[in-house]
Amino acid sequence: METTLPNLRMHLVSAFISIILVIHQTHSNTCIAYASYPGNETDRAALLAFKDKMIEDPQEIISSWNESTSHCNWLGVSCSHRHVGRVTALNLKNQKLVGTIPPDIGNLTFLRYVDLEANRFRGNIPEEFGRLFRLKTLLLFKNELEGEIPRNLSSCVGMQYLFLHYNQLSGRIPNELRYLVERELTIFAVSVNDLTGEIPSWLGNGSSLTGLHIGNNYLRGRIPAELGSISKLKTLNLHYNNLTGCIPSSLYNLTSLVYFDVGGNCLHGEIPSNIGNYFPHLRGLYITFNQFSGQVPHSLPNATGLEDLFFTSNSFTGNVPANLGNLRNLTMISFSANQFQTGFNGLNFLTEFTNCTKLKHLLLGSNQITGHIPPEIEKLNGLQVLALYNNSISGEIPHGIGKLKNLTYLLLWGNRISGPIPSSLGNATQLLLLQLQINQLEGEIPPSLGWCQQLLSLALSDNNLNGTIPKEVIGLSSLSNCFQAARNSLTGPLPFEVSNMSKIVNVDLSDNKLTGEIPSTLSQCLMLRSLNMAGNLFEGSIPPSLRTLIGLQSLDLSRNKLSGHIPIYFVNFTVLEVLNLSFNNLEGEVPREGIFNDTKHISIIGNKELCGGIKELRLPACKVCDTKKRRKFPKLKLSIVITVSLLIMLTCFIVVVYWRRKSMMSPSVAFSIDERFRKVSYAELRQVTNDFSPSNLIGQGSYGSVYRGMLDGNQSVAVKVLNLKRKGAFKSFLAECEALRNIRHRNLVNIITVCSSIDFTGAEFKALVYDLMQNGSLEQWLHLGVNQHDMPKLNLNQRLDIAIDVASAIEYLHHHCQTSIVHGDLKPSNVLLDHDMVARVCDFGLARFLHGSTNLDVSQCQASSSGIKGTIGYVAPEYGLGGTSSLQGDVYSFGILLLEMFTGIRPTDVMFKDGWTLHEFVKTTQHKSLLKILEPSLLSVERIGNGQISDADMVRFEENIADIMRIGVLCSMKLPNECMDMTNALSELRAIKEKFLKHGM
Template identity: 75%
Template structure:
């Protein structure tokens, strides 16, 4: 018996040992398979900016790799792959299908391309798949239906096409909670089997090409909270079944072709918070019972054909029940009647009230002052009369006030000056009278001020015209304003559009107007301006439209207008101008100029039909008395003699000075080596802020109170002395707000008797653009640049280069434009620095860039930013700088260096962006920028779709400028003047919409 028991025990022991060995062996095989699959994914990622995958190697176990989670029960088996927002560029390999224990994949907001691998079908345990905001293409794989445990499916913001596969119905019929495939190129009709998704909470199919009607079956999804079908081609009515979804929180049907009346049964969806029905063809009245939606936060019915009922706008009273209402938009409909005083009972949470472009009459109710949470008030383009309530100044949070296109009378309330956050004030096309209140000058953030087409009188207050914040529109045209244009107009240095036409303004055109360096459109016609056109306006090379007609201007037409390459229209008619009309530039085309009714003009192109200018009669000189001729000869002799003496004196003095004496020293007093040594704490390494090929830059404090950057040349380095001379010569000739400001220069010997040379600049507190775009490991906590900052920096850099190319006495080529040579001051204003490779070009500023060649060959630069023709021995030109600027611009908005490892074998940053132009540029946008502008992701239910569209339009235009500047052939590139103009236009659109 004991023998039998012993035998049985032996059998059991052998079996147990064999089983454990098999399990261990299977686990080992699984571990190796999972590791191999992860390494295959790493190999397909050819860009990893964050570096999270750098530790994916043999030195540590894969369950310790960043972004990888493993099972506790099955050691080493991967259960989650989380790498969102890592700036990964590459493809998803089919090997991912070998990670059969995966439950979650999150690769959102990267730059992954190619197709979704069909091998995903093996991931039967997968419950979460997040691939949104990538560049994935092809069709949605039908075999995803094999992932029987799928609950969350996010594929929005890709390039997926085709129809929604019918096979996915099996996922929907199980436990799928979120089905999000918006922002793709899907076609066909919305499948009715989506109505079988008893577990669906989130269904987003917006911004595709879906057609047909909304299936009534969607009303069967009893747990549905988010339904987004916007921007498709859906037709017919909203099915009544949708209104019975009591769990529905968010409904977005914007931008379709839906029609009929807004359903009376819509309030049955009692949980609704956000309701978007704008940009459709709805007719009839707004249901009064919408006020029963107590949780309503946003309601937008704009751009439809809705009308008011017998009681006019009284239906608005119903919304007093919505205690959490933030946005109410009924603009662009056919509403009539008066705004009820009952709006005073609305909640203070209301931020936006838009009733513009209707047929509303009556007054603005004074009770509106009680809506102290209001940020945007749009009552424009109606027939509202009466006066602007004095209490409107109590709306301290107001940023947008649109009252234009009405019949409002009375004066502009001075209380508007109390609204310190006001960004845009548009009151044009009314019947306002009286003065422009100087108190508007207290609105220190005002970007747009339009008061045209009223009955305003008095002078333009210097407090208003001197607002430095005004950077988009200043328009007071067609009023009865008098007096001179204040000199403070120059404070609007960033203004784009100025219209002063058809008033009775007097005096001369102030020379300070030239400080408005961003000005594109200037209209001063129909006034009583006199005197000549100021010479100082020659710096306003960004002007596109100039109208100075119908004034009393005299003198000659300035010849500098010939150099305004982007100027499209110049109207100087009905003045008293005289002299010869220029022939070059826009004066060669009669369609671009108007100079009629200036009786004393002559010359110009023959098409103008002007008389020839009289030639000076030189014979008169010969008839002068001999005495006068003798005096002239004598004076000339002494002048020549004096010049010779001066020349001899300076030549002798120059031979006594060291050969290193520089012209720049005549302008800047030299500073001693000892003083610089003391300012930088003996050139301490702790003060080192930068290092280049020709020297080092130290932070210092000069004279105890001035922060400076000291660039010390390494004279042992080949080319350093030449670089020093080039930089001194360049800085001696230039001065611009977007160029680094040199304080002084040091050319001396140090305490050991060695030659010492240094340049001293103002210290830029915010370092270089390179540090902001590509922070080092110890700078990862630096804040990211937002879109407005990047655009501003791009305009600053373009202004600097455009100045060097076209507005210096001799054209100057920078030669080494890159992020590390762009510094940012305390206000984040960009300043271009490092002129060590600068070149003076032969030719005047009037020549085309192609005609200007460098004074020396063999121009150097930085790999990735140097124009392609330089590598082939091409002559350096202004277009080389344009190429560098184009690459810099693309780098700023993609976050990708032109020297990245992905750019090889002819594949460049230019080609990368150019290829993406035909698709969605948002996919290659710097993920940190996209997440900053839209933290929840574009397409999220809380995002205003119109803003998202404008955001993308601005990005597309910026990228297009970068691509045109970085074309391979020099003659195909945009010049800097045009590039600057285009960027400023983007900024104008950007600010216009308050983005």
């Protein structure tokens, strides 16, 4: 027994050692197998190649990949459990990586899942992805990838999720991808790229497809009817392409659809009235920015889960359906920019929406809606955005609107709303944007608006508001975008609390009755870019403290009672582009440096005591004043001045009476004012035009006809004969005479003389005689008629030169005449081209002088009959709302003219209706697609430059075109105070011209 126990122990120890050896051997074999498996080093090398292609790795994810650890333990890398060391997933989502994807990724043949979304990967998608036959998910969206979609992705036969959207991919959707669609592909997403061609009809074979996202590309043609065969489809996104035609009826078979988006195309036709029956699961219906017509489908409430309803910018008519109020899940309704009306019930249909407790956005702007805002609006507790702008809504703003605690945007501008601003609005403390401009609001600005501590923008201009500006409102520190209260009747001083708006960018208080001195605390508004206090009763000197506002780009203090000297610190305002100090009581020497060195950027007229400055200002030289004598004899000096003034006034009165009587006694004498205008008679004008022969007719306008003639045998002239039977023609004649009498500019048509006489029948005759412009009108060159096909197209340089010429003329009228002149009817037919293709603006029949703060035409009355003054398409929107002629109105017309010149599209084209305008068309076109809307002839090589065009030249060309379009858009903004000043527009156009010249384009 004693011998047995030791032996047993020995056997147990021996067995234990054997087990340990076996385990060790097994582990060693495993390690050897891991190291020697042929795919390990291949996968590891592929990942290291990926690491080498990274330029930036701010999160240090890739940087952590090193040789000391297994690549299966690297961040973002997952390996197979069955196939040791083989990479199955690569997840580097949202790591802010910058670099390219190496072709070595094709060596990771066990990959099933790749997620590189939300980084900045550049270059092409490697063709080697086609080797990954096990790949099921490829997520490359939100990067900067370019080039075409690799065709051999079709080799990834098990692909289920292919997300390539939000990149810069180009070319067509490869036909080879049909093999993925016909197998297991569930979601295909290529939205927001630069893809071209048509939508492939084979997409309709996607029996597994639930999501099809191909919006925001350049796809054209019709929507394939085959898409109606994708029975499992839940999301169809085709928005913002160039699709045409109607929605195929087959699409209404997609009963599983949850989201249907075809917005931003050129689709037309009517939406079926029972569309709600086809899509019972619908949550979002987006058909904005198309040409759909008819009425809103009445069956929409049948889609009980509907949340988003977007019908913006179409041609829908009729009334907004009240039964939409039954859609209790609705969160957003957008019917803006259509032709909706509201019949006799006005806005009472909104009372039906009170059941929509989830409603957040209600957008009904730019329609034909009338009536009052119902008090029941206060029941929409969840409402965040209420946009009823640009309609014909009247009545008062309901007091209960302040109960909308979640309201962030209230847009009621451009209506006929009257009454006071409800003080209860102060309870809507979440307000960010409050736009009440262009209405008929009256009373005082409620101090309670000061409770809206998050308010960014407050626009109250063009109303009938009175009283003082509450310190609680102008002292809102949150105001950063704008504070606008122009063209009201506000009184009193500007509160010192203006200093609290330290982040404000735009302040416009012009054309009120504000008094007192400009507060020095304004100097603390360091972010100011535009300050307009013109047309008030401010007095005293310009505060020295304003020297801190060095970021100002525009400052207008004109038409006040300011005195003292022009501050020298303005010369240090390096970004200041517009300085208007005109019509004040400023005195002393005008600085010469900085902005004062260029008369195009300053206006100081109407300050009689100013002297010095640069010679272009034509001011008298400054004299050294004997201040002692001025103190000693102030009363005597005042008496002398009064006496001399009375004598001058009496003399002028006698001269005026004399010349009036003389002109009345001589009706056949030309309507000239001084000897530089020659005299012509009716008989002479009849002779030079060959009895006003139709063969000499070169144009017809609203108030008369224009004939070609030869004056004195050698001077080619254009004779504009007024049709005095047309109402407003006589006033137009007077307006044009007065406007052209004392203005001279190389880009304005030159008037030779005028004739006011009687014809051979005894009827009154009036005509204007101009230099003949040999190359006709810009209208003829932009839109060639049937008899003008032999005329060459204007090239880019010519168009840019013409745009600069027109801008120069309008800028001269606005800022360099003794009294600012509004042209009033700027359009291509009123731009003539001389023999050197220099543009000259003509037709001043609607011209107005701007005297003081009041707009007056030269005949002291309307220049034409009632209605909008100007030409449809070019006339500023505010004129249609009863606004008077303004400089901004000319700027708007110029902006439309500029866009027309470079797109070749008239603003009255049939495509523009129901709120959709040339301005909106260009504005909504993305930067990368601007060349698509450029006038086609401008894209030919000979039009852009000589010889071959490099890629760099093409990039510069696109940038310059984008700048031109941007100027056109900024000039044609709907709101006058948002329009670019003509001086700035001219300066930027000249800068673009210099860029073209610099690069020889």
